[in-house]
Amino acid sequence: MLTLAWQTVKARTSGFIGAFVAVLCGTALVAACGILMESGLRGGVPTQRYAATDVVVSGDRIVRPPGGDVLAFEHASEQPPVSAELVAKVRAVPGVRDAVAEQTFPATVVGPDGQVLADKPSFGHNWGSAVLAPFRLVEGRAPAAGDEVVLDAGLAAAVGDEVRIATRSVPVTYRVVGVAAGVGSRQASVFFSDAKADELAGRPGKVSAIGVLGGTPGQADAAGAGDLADRVEEALAGDHVSVSSGADRSAAEFDDVSQTKSILALIAGSFGGYAVLVAIFVVASTLALTVEQRRREFALLRAVGATPRQVRKLIGVETLVVAAVAGVLGSLLGIAVSQGLRSAFAGIGVVPADFELTISPIPLAAALLIGLGAARVAAWSASRRPSSINPVEALGEASLQKRDVGRVRLVIGWVTLAIGVGATAVPLFLRGQLGAAMSVMAALVIIIGLALVGPRVVGRMIEVVAPGLGRLSRVSGHLAAANAVKNSRRMAAAVTPLMLAIGFAVVNFYSQTTFTAAVQQETTSSITADHVITGVAGVPAELTAAVRGVPGVDGVTPLVRTQVITARETGDSVEVQRGPAHGIDGDAAVDLGVTSGSVKDLTTGTVALSDSYAFWNNKKVGDTAEFWYADGQPARLKVVATFKNDLAFGDHVMSAADARAHTNAGMDSAVLVRTNDVARLNDLIGRYPGLAVTSALAGPDRSDQRMQFLLNLVAVGVILGYVAISVSNTLVMSTAQRRREFALLRLVGTGRRQVVRMMRAEALLTVGIAVVLGIAVSALPLGLLAIGLTGTPLPSGPGWVFLAVLAGAALLGTASIALATRMSLRTKPIETIGMRE
Incomplete structure (x- = not known):
């Protein structure tokens, strides 16, 4: 065989x-x-700041709700701290030569003109952790007093210079007592004394990570580090930490x-x-x-x-x-x-x-x-x-050729098509990213249904359109119409992948652009501030009180963008999701669209929930909401209000203090101000390098959704490329199969140009039906999604993308058929008619 x-x-x-x-x-x-x-x-x-370590102990960022399976987990967006008490515990592990605690916090070196000196992210550390890189002094000495620092060589400062460094407040003057050199890094490093670094980190009893040095200096190997990591992990089994070695150390860094x-x-x-x-x-x-x-x-x-x-x-x-x-x-x-x-x-x-x-x-x-x-x-x-x-x-x-498809296939196809059409109405009742995802799923179900009933649908469309081809051209048009009517299944096989490509691309793209436009629209209407203060690395929390003291300010609301992780039981499984959340202090410059309770009651230990989240999770004012903060720490907060503007603020709004306490930066994302005197605001923020006053606020932090959108575009592009290969294969092979038919037509008197025009007419018919079906597949789910999100039936987004998709599909279809036709006509008719199939 x-x-x-x-x-x-x-x-x-x-x-x-x-x-x-x-x-x-x-x-x-x-x-x-x-x-x-x-x-x-x-x-x-490549590991940089922890290059000299064998093992790194950091906070565990994986959140696993109780009762979930192995796939029920989510990754915390912020790095949780580690208890400082674990340093001694790690030192006691056999094979550990030393365990070094490290503190990491924002620290920006500011020049005399108020401009940031580093061209990359800058962080402060305790000098004791310099050995983990290692950083070595090339000039001067280690910092001892609270006003002394050591800068890495990339910050271009000399021993004896005075520099201003901003952490979470106005810049403070420090004296450079040393310059250190280490491995090349994606970050600039500023070293303080150990006591000063603990103070600036602002987390008493906590450290950012613990670097573990094992064995003899310079003689550690991967196998030894792996064994040491196993022993450290066993010793810290109940402390909710992550133990990394080898390439995984960069994940902790x-x-x-x-x-x-x-x-x-x-x-x-x-x-x-x-x-x-x-x-x-x-x-x-x-x-x-x-x-x-x-x-x-x-x-x-x-x-x-x-x-x-x-x-x-x-x-x-x-x-x-x-x-x-x-x-x-x-x-x-x-x-x-x-x-x-x-x-x-x-x-x-x-x-x-x-x-x-x-x-x-x-x-x-x-x-x-x-x-x-x-x-x-x-x-x-x-x-x-x-x-x-x-x-x-x-x-x-x-x-x-078999004239019709099977009855069972037709029944399954029509039922699938009905289910897909019904699912397109979900966004009218379910807002947010889930509604947009349901639109894409509904379109895919419709495409599957149309693929199953394709020969029947395409056949009916051909019966309507084909007579027009005969009237346009007496010979070529008549032949194209006759071929299309008698071979509708062959044409359906060519139409289906083209329809899939058009519908899949259009729905995936415009569902996300429509959702993004709806978010921005609601954000614009929900932010009542006249001006917004933002910063490259954040806004110091103390600035809110300072702004409130500025004459002419009618209202101030600090805004902390964060994320939360939620879990919900769905049958026998647990569904875990990460979504945007916000922290605010009062509603002087925001409008949440409160439907029950009061935002004035939003203090530490409380939360406001969106109407949709409260409905699906059976929560009301006075209940307790359970979730996880951005750093993976569990939260049990009292519900004090519900609101409707969830596209702008997410499903959870908590106090600014609670949100801020669970971010690494420990700062606000923005300060919303209602005032007409922008000059006074500019004078105030002049003391804080990197801050700026703007008149508008961008949409909420939906980096996960944006990333998913961009990933979808990449995935759709790759899949469409694969589908394009399928379309080209199908069209070329089905056209090449008709060589004997072409030869017979030419032997009975049909000219070469007439055959080419016949195939051109068939190509236009194939592409035209695919375009009509592709638009129909995408129009219904996108129209209902747009109505549910923006109130208008027209999806948001650049129109040229839609035209480009149609043009690409049309070019692919016509070019494939034209190429195969010309190749099939190269051989003499008398030779082709005698060829075996």
């Missing part, structure tokens, strides 16, 4: 090109996702790396699963077309005695031969694809620019096996019909 399959593949190389390309691209996608997933577990950036490692594995996993499904779909559709083109061959095999099992086995072995070659090449190609995805993710801020991928044979081998499995499933699906036809009827059936 293998010999026969190999001979068939060699003899029909052109017929297997489509399946080869589909498996190649699918395997490359899966391999790239596997590399990204492994990098999320083992990758990172850099906040963006910590979040990247957490989300990259999840993104790659979900994207990889989606890529596998699309790969199976594309390979199956391409292979089905290849098998359909060989129906006479399989009919002959059945007529001369081949059993259904032998036919299925032949198709399966042929597919595995092609898939094996394509899978090996695709796995290697996945390395380049993973690098491209990493660059794309870095460009949109999902991963740091210096994040390094981990490449090993494991994801490549897994992708090869998945590619072979997908090809085998596709072969099984494609081989069912040719293997089950009756041998007596085989040759007769092979010469005719």
